[in-house]
Amino acid sequence: MPDTQPNLAKPATAPTAPTAAATAPTEQITIRVQDFNAWYGAYHALHNITLNIPSQRVTSLIGPSGCGKSTFLRWINRMNDLVPNARADGVMQLDQDDVLDRAFDVVELRRRVGMVFQKPNPFPKSIYENIAFGPRLHKRFHHSDLDALVEQSLRAAAIWDEVKDRLHNSALGLSGGQQQRLCIARAIAVGPEVLLMDEPCSALDPRSTASVEALIRELRQTFTIVVVTHNMQQAARVSDLTAFFFEGKLVEAGPTDGMFTNPKNKQTEDYVTGRFG
Amino acid sequence: MSGISLRTKRILKNRAFLALCLFSTSATILILALLLMSIMVQGSHFLFSSEALSAVFGHGELSQVTKIIRWEFLSNFASRFPEKAGIYAAVIGSLWVCVICALLALPLGIGTAIYLEEFAPKNRWTALIDFNIRNLAGVPSIVYGILGLTAFTRMFGLFGSDKNSALSFGPDNAWWHIQLPFGQGLLAGGLTLMLVVLPIVIISSREALRAVPSSLRQASLAIGATPWQTASKITLPAAIPSILTGAILAMSRAMGEAAPLLVLGIPVFIANTPDNLNDNFTVLPFQIFNWAGRPQESFHQLAASAIVVLLVVLVCFNGVAVYLRQKLRKPLA
Known part of the structure; x- marks a missing residue:
């Protein structure tokens, strides 16, 4: 892939402005973002974002509505391709692959980068069929293994015990929190490296929220997780790293503890202490 | 106060x-x-x-x-003696033409709807197509009759006349025997009715697809499904009950149309049922139209009887549509 070669050199030479890789220097980076800009038509939604998202950590994106955090998330798996006049430039790499390269197969990208939406959106099919849908598309199993894969995914999403007796019932019969964990299991089933979560708990009640948050902390051992959230307590509870977006710019990024107790930036401090937003 | x-x-x-x-x-x-x-x-x-x-x-x-x-009323052919007259040819003709119309209009119409709703870019061109389809749905059916007469019955005179056709396919006794132009045959009737119901099928199918929440499409795409896999495995199955309901209602419209076939010049008196796709046929509404136009009171009674049969058939169609809507439609979110 000749296109990606020049990009490889960039991160090393470019100034490492506010990056999230403020933890141990040996930290492995899964998603590398450098001077990333995004537009909707003429509207410049994201300005020069530079952010490294480390492997097997939870990174939360916070900021007031319209700050661009969801736009950022939706570029990582190119869901913004669905928006007619959305475009972006700069560097966004998943491992060594250039995500923004038009030639890069979005099907493969989305297999590697799973997504969980704000509102649980299980297919109007059985629980089993919901999980089996992805693996069947990607032929990611030997026939006898599909049952095992479904069980494994449901176990990983901490919902197996609740649904094992009704795998062939409609997924729409589950509660909101169960549906959301089912959606997480569905994303896991295709074997992604990264899970993107767009306000995964904002449509859930407090108990379901607690169960999904516990799951996110659990999944960090296996996946690189990026969570967009409006809820700062949630960011503090689940994430290792936090990135604060404001008006399309990345204001500050770093370990979550530091961000909430000792923010370097005044805007960040105002936001996390609830003075605006 | x-x-x-x-x-x-x-x-x-x-x-x-x-x-x-x-x-x-x-x-x-x-x-x-x-x-x-x-x-x-x-x-x-x-x-x-x-x-x-x-x-x-x-x-x-x-x-x-x-x-x-x-039962003689259902099993007899038309006759100039009211006591002997029946609607057998018209019922069989209606069924044939309705089946042909369904086989042509449903794949075309549903396919168009899927393209316009799921794949087509939203630009001025597709807006124009959309606008035209909506207008076509309101065009009086007799206008389609004139189009059918030119395009299917006579085929713009390109292949000689009905009696002296230039091209034919298949042996005369095979049901799929076809000759060009189609004349007043079943194919001409089915195609003309297809024109009448196509806009209705497209519009109702599009509405059915639009009713599928976009969150399901997003979920499918986000898991790495292609747009085609998303349409065929998620959107279409979710929309099928509503699409079928619309399709059946469109077919009942086709079943009740007399005007476009009148323009084609289909015969009203037929002493045999159609043998092949080019054979002459008549349909129930046209038989009713003909009987009602005769001066004798007995023929008016025959027309009323045929109307009852037509109404029963249409009620059955609508009953199936309602049943499908109630039974097959599952919640989608």
Whole structure:
């Protein structure tokens, strides 16, 4: 892939402005973002974002509505391709692959980068069929293994015990929190490296929220997780790293503890202490 | 202090409005009931056996009635003697033409709907197509008859005349025997009716697809499904019950059309059922139109009887549509 070669050199030479890789220097980076800009038509939604998202950590994106955090998330798996006049430039790499390269197969990208939406959106099919849908598309199993894969995914999403007796019932019969964990299991089933979560708990009640948050902390051992959230307590509870977006710019990024107790930036401090937003 | 309190006024107004609504509803139902009654009374002579009729209206014994429906009406061909006339050819013709119309219009219409709803870019070009389809749905069916006459019956005169056709495929006795131009044959009728129902099928299918929440499409795409996999495995299965309901209603429209076929010049008297796709045929609405236009009272009664049969068929169609809507439609989110 000749296109990606020049990009490889960039991160090393470019100034490492506010990056999230403020933890141990040996930290492995899964998603590398450098001077990333995004537009909707003429509207410049994201300005020069530079952010490294480390492997097997939870990174939360916070900021007031319209700050661009969801736009950022939706570029990582190119869901913004669905928006007619959305475009972006700069560097966004998943491992060594250039995500923004038009030639890069979005099907493969989305297999590697799973997504969980704000509102649980299980297919109007059985629980089993919901999980089996992805693996069947990607032929990611030997026939006898599909049952095992479904069980494994449901176990990983901490919902197996609740649904094992009704795998062939409609997924729409589950509660909101169960549906959301089912959606997480569905994303896991295709074997992604990264899970993107767009306000995964904002449509859930407090108990379901607690169960999904516990799951996110659990999944960090296996996946690189990026969570967009409006809820700062949630960011503090689940994430290792936090990135604060404001008006399309990345204001500050770093370990979550530091961000909430000792923010370097005044805007960040105002936001996390609830003075605006 | 006024004579009537504000509260009483409010209650009176409310009651008056309710009475008005009740009146309009019952007037509609009453007119419909009268219509059905008069058709039933007029048509009963040829629909029911004489013994059944005399048991109900005359002096016969109800217990001695062995045969209620006069099946000859359904199994006889048309005739110039009202007592011998039946609608066999028209029923068979209607079924043939309806099946042909469905086989042509449903794949085309549903395919168009899927393309426009799931794949087509939203630009000025597709907006124009959309606008035109909506307008076509409102075009009087007789206009499609003229198009059918030119395009299918005569084929713009490109292949000679109906009697002296330039091209034919298949042996004469095979059901799939086709010759060009189509003349007044089944294919010409089916294609013309396809023109009539195509906009309806497209619009109802698009609405069915649009009713599928976009969150399901997003979920499918986000898991790495291609747009085609998303349409075929998620969107279409979710929309199928509504699409089928719309398709059946469109077919019942095709079943009831006489005007476009009238323009094609299909014959009204036919002494045999169609053997192949090019064979002459007639349909129920056209048979009714013809009988109703004759001066003798007996033929008016025949027309009423045929109307009853047509209504029964259409009620069955709509019944299936309602059943599908109730039974197959599952919640989607």
